[in-house]
Amino acid sequence: MSFKITARTILHLGAELISxxxxxxxxxxxNxxxxxxxxxxxxxxxxxIRESDFASILASLDQEDSDITVDELKDELLQHLLPDAPELLREQFKATIAxxxxxxxxxxxxxxxYRKCNRIVVADSGHGMSKIDLEDIYLTIGTTNRTNAVRQSVIEGNDKTKPPYLGEKGVGRLSVMRLGRMVRIETATKDDLLTNVLEIDWNRFEEAYDKPADSVKLAPIKGEPKSIGDSFTRIIISDLSAxxxxxxxxxxxxxxxxxxxxxxxxxxxxxxxxxxxxxDEPVEQARTVAIDLLKSAHAQCTGELKFKGDKPSLTVxxxxGLYNADxxxxxxxxxxxxxxxGLKESGQPLSILRSLGPFNFEFYWFNRQRFxxxxxxxxxxxxRALVKAWIGISLFRDGYRVLPYGDEGDDWLKLDRAALAATGYKLNTKQIIGRVRIGRITNSKLLDQTNRQGLTDCPEKxxxxxxxxxxxxxxxxxxxxxxxxxxxxxNALAYDTVKETGSVDSLERRTRESLKTIKRHYSGDAQLLQEVKDAFLEIKDAHARAVERIGTIEEEKERLTQLAGVGLMIEVIAHELTRATEATQKTLKNINRQLVDNDTAAAFRVLSQQIKVIQKRLQTLEPLSISARQRRSTLNLADIVTYVLDAHKDQFGxxxxxxxxxQQSSHSKTAFIIEGHVVQILENLINNSVYWLDIESRAHASFEPRIKIVIEGxxxxxxxxxxxxxxxxxxxESVFEPFFSTKVTTATRRQGLGLYIARQNAEMLGGTLGLVDEGSIHPGRYNTFELELKEKVE
Structure with missing residues (x-):
C-alpha cells in the first residue's frame, strides 16, 4: 500500500509550486x-483577444436585464480583437464564431x-525529446533524471565546471499549467524521423477531480516528418489563464x-x-547593468570567501569616489x-563554513541625494531611473538568478531593519545595486525551495x-x-579665511571699476546701479560674519573637544557599570553564604575595586570641575594578579x-599604581580571552585553553x-581604538570598548599597554599583551 494521488493534486501542485x-x-x-x-x-x-475583455463580455450575459442579440454579441467580440494580432489567428477566430x-x-x-487562437509559443533548438522521453521523463512529475546528473557533478566536485542542468526538481513542466489550460508539445531528437507530439488538457484533471491521477490518460503520438538531423522542442500553450x-x-x-x-x-x-x-512586436530587455553606471557609484564593496585547504578566509x-577615500x-x-x-553564538560547528563553500560579492552604493x-x-x-531599475541585491547561481532575491521589496539580507536602527549612513535595499555569486557544485547545500521562493532554510544559508x-x-x-x-x-583644514577674504576684496575692487564704467555709458536710473552696489556690500558683510563665526568656532574647538570626550567617557562608564553589574551577579551567585573563605574574600576585593573605579570615573563628569584626585600607592603586583585570577576560578573551570x-625571580615586584585601574585592565583582558579561547575550543576539539601571566621587573x-x-x-593598533570589534554586532552587546578602556587606564597610570612577541604562538599573530608600569613616584 502506498499514497494515492488524485487528479486535483496535480492542479494544486501547479498552483502552489509555480507562484x-x-x-x-x-x-x-x-528548460x-x-x-x-x-x-x-x-x-x-x-x-x-485579451482574457480580461473576453471574460467581461461573457459575464455581461449573466446580468438579469441583458437582452443582447447574437449579432450584437458578435460585434462586441469582434470590436475587442487586437488589431496587431496575427492575421491567420484573427481570421480563425472570426470563422469559428461566424x-x-x-x-x-x-x-x-x-x-x-479563445482556446485555439490565444497562445504562447516557446521554441528552442535543443536536444529535444524522444517519444520514450515524453512517456518516462516528461510525464513523471519529480523525475530524478536531471537530479542524478547534477548530484554526480557535485560528488565529482570539480569547482571549475558548471552543473549539467539548472533545473533538477522535475516540477518545471507544471509552468505550462500556470500559463494556460491546454498545451501541445512538438519535439524531436536528431535521431527521430517523425515529430513526437503530446497534448494535455488540464481541464480533464479538473473534471476527474477526486479520481486517481492516472485515470486521465495521456499518450504521446507520432506527428509530421521532420528534417534529418534536426532537434527541437516547440511548446504551444493555449486557453490562456491571464x-x-x-x-x-x-x-x-x-x-x-x-x-x-x-x-x-x-x-x-x-x-x-x-x-x-x-x-510579432519584439519586446526589448536591458540585459546588462550599464558599466558606466556602476563606475559612477558613490562607493563600492567587493569581497570573496575562499579556502586554502579547509581554512576559510574572507577578503573585503x-x-x-564620493569622498576620495583611500x-x-x-x-x-x-x-x-x-x-x-554567528556560529559561535548559536553553538554550531565551524564545519558549516566549509560546507557553505566559497562565494563572492560586489555591492555598489548610491547616495540618492548626490546623483x-x-x-x-x-x-x-x-x-536616477536606471538606478531604480536595477536596485537590489541579487543572488546568482552559476550565472542565473535565484528567485526572488533582488526583486523590489525583497530584503533577504535583512538590511532595512538594520538601517532603521543605525546612525549615520542608511545602507538599505533602496541604495545598493549588487550581486552575490554561488555555484551548484561549490555550494551544494544552498538549494532552491521547490516553489522558487528563495533558498531552503539550512545552517549554510x-x-x-x-x-x-x-x-x-x-x-x-x-x-x-x-x-x-x-x-x-x-575640507575644514583646507579653508583659508585670510586668502578667501583677500579674494572677496579683489572682487569688490573689480565690481567698483565695472560699475564706474557702466555708469559712464548708462543713461538709465542711477538707483539700479546703487542697488547692485548695495547688494554686493551685503554679500561682503555676510562673508565677514561667516569668517568671524569660523574664528569663534576655532576658539571653542578645545571646549568642543572636551565635550566630545565627556560623551565618550559616558560610553566608557556605561561599559564599566554593565561589566561591574555582571561581575557582581556572578560573584554573588557563586558565594557560599555559610562559609567565607579566601576565595570569597578575593571575589569581594575585585568587586570593591571595580566599584571604586566607577566612583572615580563618575567624579570626572562633575560639571566644570577638576577631576577628583586619584590616590596611588606602591603595591605588590603578584598579589593583585593572584586575587583577580582567584575570582575567575569558577569561570575558568x-x-x-x-x-x-x-615571576622572573623570587623577589616581589611592586609598582606605584592605582590598584583599581590594574584590576580593570586585567578584567578586560580576561574577558577577551574567555571569548576567543571558547571559539578556539569549538573549532578544535583537542585544544587546551591556557592563560599565562608573567610578572617582570x-x-x-x-x-x-x-x-x-x-x-x-x-x-x-586598531584593536585599541574605541568600538573596533570583530565580534557580531547586536543591539545589546557591548562592542569594541574593552581594550580601549584598558589602554586608557594604563596611560592614566603613566604606563603603556601594547602587543608584543609576534609569532610566539601563531605565525604572524600576537598573543601577548604587555602592561608596563611605573615603579615609584616621580
Whole structure:
C-alpha cells in the first residue's frame, strides 16, 4: 500500500509550486537552456483577444436585464480583437464564431475560438525529446533524471565546471499549467524521423477531480516528418489563464527576464539569447547593468570567501569616489569568521563554513541625494531611473538568478531593519545595486525551495546571510562614516579665511571699476546701479560674519573637544557599570553564604575595586570641575594578579581554561599604581580571552585553553598571554581604538570598548599597554599583551 494521488493534486501542485506568470516563463526559458539550445529560445505571445475583455463580455450575459442579440454579441467580440494580432489567428477566430445562430451556440463557439487562437509559443533548438522521453521523463512529475546528473557533478566536485542542468526538481513542466489550460508539445531528437507530439488538457484533471491521477490518460503520438538531423522542442500553450498585453510582457521582461542571467557580465557572446515578442512586436530587455553606471557609484564593496585547504578566509575591499577615500582591504580569518558568522553564538560547528563553500560579492552604493549626469547614460533623472531599475541585491547561481532575491521589496539580507536602527549612513535595499555569486557544485547545500521562493532554510544559508549582513551593516557602514568624517575634516583644514577674504576684496575692487564704467555709458536710473552696489556690500558683510563665526568656532574647538570626550567617557562608564553589574551577579551567585573563605574574600576585593573605579570615573563628569584626585600607592603586583585570577576560578573551570602566574625571580615586584585601574585592565583582558579561547575550543576539539601571566621587573611589567587565535599583525593598533570589534554586532552587546578602556587606564597610570612577541604562538599573530608600569613616584 502506498499514497494515492488524485487528479486535483496535480492542479494544486501547479498552483502552489509555480507562484506567478513570471516564474512560469522563467522555468520554460531554463528548460531551453538545459536543452542546450543552439539558437537560444524564442517566446512568442500570439493574442487575438485579451482574457480580461473576453471574460467581461461573457459575464455581461449573466446580468438579469441583458437582452443582447447574437449579432450584437458578435460585434462586441469582434470590436475587442487586437488589431496587431496575427492575421491567420484573427481570421480563425472570426470563422469559428461566424456560424453561431443562438446566444448559447455563440458562447460555445467563442470559448472554442479563445482556446485555439490565444497562445504562447516557446521554441528552442535543443536536444529535444524522444517519444520514450515524453512517456518516462516528461510525464513523471519529480523525475530524478536531471537530479542524478547534477548530484554526480557535485560528488565529482570539480569547482571549475558548471552543473549539467539548472533545473533538477522535475516540477518545471507544471509552468505550462500556470500559463494556460491546454498545451501541445512538438519535439524531436536528431535521431527521430517523425515529430513526437503530446497534448494535455488540464481541464480533464479538473473534471476527474477526486479520481486517481492516472485515470486521465495521456499518450504521446507520432506527428509530421521532420528534417534529418534536426532537434527541437516547440511548446504551444493555449486557453490562456491571464490577460496579456505588450505593456505587461514588457514589465516582466524588464523586471524578471532581464535579470535572469547575471547582468553584471558584459560579454554578450556568452549570454543565452532570449527573444520575446507580442503579436510579432519584439519586446526589448536591458540585459546588462550599464558599466558606466556602476563606475559612477558613490562607493563600492567587493569581497570573496575562499579556502586554502579547509581554512576559510574572507577578503573585503572598500573604495569611495564620493569622498576620495583611500581603498581599504580587510581580511578575516577562520577565527574572525567563527564570530562574524554567528556560529559561535548559536553553538554550531565551524564545519558549516566549509560546507557553505566559497562565494563572492560586489555591492555598489548610491547616495540618492548626490546623483549627477553620467556620460553614456544621460542627465541626473536618467541616472536616477536606471538606478531604480536595477536596485537590489541579487543572488546568482552559476550565472542565473535565484528567485526572488533582488526583486523590489525583497530584503533577504535583512538590511532595512538594520538601517532603521543605525546612525549615520542608511545602507538599505533602496541604495545598493549588487550581486552575490554561488555555484551548484561549490555550494551544494544552498538549494532552491521547490516553489522558487528563495533558498531552503539550512545552517549554510543562515551563515551566508549573516556574513553578508555583517559586511554591509558593520564594515561597509563604518567605512563610509569614517570616509565622510575624513573628507569633512580635510575640507575644514583646507579653508583659508585670510586668502578667501583677500579674494572677496579683489572682487569688490573689480565690481567698483565695472560699475564706474557702466555708469559712464548708462543713461538709465542711477538707483539700479546703487542697488547692485548695495547688494554686493551685503554679500561682503555676510562673508565677514561667516569668517568671524569660523574664528569663534576655532576658539571653542578645545571646549568642543572636551565635550566630545565627556560623551565618550559616558560610553566608557556605561561599559564599566554593565561589566561591574555582571561581575557582581556572578560573584554573588557563586558565594557560599555559610562559609567565607579566601576565595570569597578575593571575589569581594575585585568587586570593591571595580566599584571604586566607577566612583572615580563618575567624579570626572562633575560639571566644570577638576577631576577628583586619584590616590596611588606602591603595591605588590603578584598579589593583585593572584586575587583577580582567584575570582575567575569558577569561570575558568566552566570553560576548561588553565590559568597561572609566574615571576622572573623570587623577589616581589611592586609598582606605584592605582590598584583599581590594574584590576580593570586585567578584567578586560580576561574577558577577551574567555571569548576567543571558547571559539578556539569549538573549532578544535583537542585544544587546551591556557592563560599565562608573567610578572617582570625593571621597569615593572605584567605580560599577559593566552594560546587563543591571537591578533593579526594588521590589527596591532586598531584593536585599541574605541568600538573596533570583530565580534557580531547586536543591539545589546557591548562592542569594541574593552581594550580601549584598558589602554586608557594604563596611560592614566603613566604606563603603556601594547602587543608584543609576534609569532610566539601563531605565525604572524600576537598573543601577548604587555602592561608596563611605573615603579615609584616621580
Amino acid at each position: 506567478s506568470d513570471s516564474v512560469a516563463l522563467y522555468e520554460l526559458i531554463k 531551453a537552456i538545459d536543452a542546450k539550445s543552439r539558437t537560444g529560445v524564442d517566446v512568442k505571445f500570439e493574442v487575438v 456560424g453561431a445562430r443562438t446566444i448559447q451556440s455563440l458562447v460555445k463557439h467563442a470559448k472554442e475560438a 490577460s496579456w498585453s505588450y505593456e505587461r510582457l514588457s514589465e516582466i521582461a524588464k523586471d524578471q527576464i532581464a535579470k535572469m542571467m547575471d547582468p553584471f557580465s558584459w560579454d554578450e557572446r556568452r549570454r543565452f539569447p532570449i527573444k520575446l515578442s507580442f503579436n 575591499e572598500f573604495k569611495s 581603498e581599504t582591504v580587510l581580511t578575516f580569518d577562520i577565527t574572525d569568521l567563527h564570530s562574524m558568522s 549627477r549626469a553620467v556620460e553614456g547614460i544621460g542627465d541626473r533623472e536618467a541616472v 543562515t551563515v551566508l546571510v549573516q556574513l553578508l549582513n555583517e559586511v554591509i551593516t558593520h564594515w561597509f557602514h563604518d567605512y563610509l562614516v569614517e570616509a565622510s568624517r575624513a573628507q569633512k575634516a580635510g 566552566r570553560h576548561r581554561i588553565g590559568a597561572g602566574i609566574s 625593571d621597569p615593572p611589567r605584567i605580560r599577559y598571554t593566552d594560546n587563543g587565535p591571537g591578533i593579526p599583525k594588521s590589527r596591532v
